[in-house]
Amino acid sequence: DQQVKQNSPSLSVQEGRISILNCDYTNSMFDYFLWYKKYPAEGPTFLISISSIKDKNEDGRFTVFLNKSAKHLSLHIVPSQPGDSAVYFCAIRGSGSARQLTFGSGTQLTVLP
Amino acid sequence: GAGVSQTPSNKVTEKGKYVELRCDPISGHTALYWYRQSLGQGPEFLIYFQGTGAADDSGLPNDRFFAVRPEGSVSTLKIQRTERGDSAVYLCASSPDGNYGYTFGSGTRLTVV
Numbered sequence: 001d002q003q004v005k006q007n008s009p010s011l012s013v014q015e016g017r018i019s020i021l022n023c024d025y026t027n028s029m030f031d032y033f034l035w036y037k038k039y040p041a042e043g044p045t046f047l048i049s050i051s052s053i054k055d056k057n058e059d060g061r062f063t064v065f066l067n068k069s070a071k072h073l074s075l076h077i078v079p080s081q082p083g084d085s086a087v088y089f090c091a092i093r094g095s096g097s098a099r100q101l102t103f104g105s106g107t108q109l110t111v112l113p
Numbered sequence: 114g115a116g117v118s119q120t121p122s123n124k125v126t127e128k129g130k131y132v133e134l135r136c137d138p139i140s141g142h143t144a145l146y147w148y149r150q151s152l153g154q155g156p157e158f159l160i161y162f163q164g165t166g167a168a169d170d171s172g173l174p175n176d177r178f179f180a181v182r183p184e185g186s187v188s189t190l191k192i193q194r195t196e197r198g199d200s201a202v203y204l205c206a207s208s209p210d211g212n213y214g215y216t217f218g219s220g221t222r223l224t225v226v
Contacts, residue, residue, distance in 0.1 A: 004155070006155075043117070043204055043218050043219050044204070044217050045216075046214050049214075089155050091155070100146065100158040100161055101156075101158065102158070105154050106153075106154075106155055
């Protein structure tokens with residue numbers, strides 16, 4: 001049973017347009033939602049997070065929205081740039097002491113020049 | 114060091130052999146995590162160290178997997194009697210205190226033939 005689902009394995013967007021990456025979750029016992037970006041042959045790098053008590057967090061071109069009633073998280077990138085092309089993972093952090101992350105399966109974003 | 118270092122970057126081994134994967138975390142980081150990423154999936158939690166002790170090893174798939182961190186810095190993930198299903202990228206991450214913004218290494222790609 002997957003606790004975190006990214007139903008779109010891939011997404012292509014034109015440079016300058018908005019990219020919207022989506023994530024659904026089933027477990028409500030979390031305190032943070034996070035997005036990581038991964039380039040080939042590199043480890044995931046932290047991008048942006050949102051606390052369970054908020055519904056929006058913005059950092060430059062990146063905005064994360066949390067809809068707790070729908071158990072849905074989205075990442076908006078605007079404007080999209082070719083360098084944003086990567087695999088994006090959403091992850092939830094459990095509220096237990098280990099703070100381990102549960103990741104979705106990822107979405108490959110391709111930004112076309 | 115500047116980042117999390119993992120060695121080797123690639124490892125090919127025969128089924129039934131023993132392997133060790135090394136992780137050198139960022140200096141001073143007390144929390145260290147091991148994750149495993151199979152093809153087309155997100156990283157899956159294996160084990161968490163706080164200092165020298167394994168605070169949570171609930172993600173280890175079976176008793177063929179073991180990890181140590183004897184001096185609270187470098188960690189080694191050990192896999193006995195490797196199986197083809199163990200083939201994956203093994204990721205290590207560290208953080209100053211176990212909070213969410215931890216830094217991943219580039220991973221070790223293990224292939225069991």
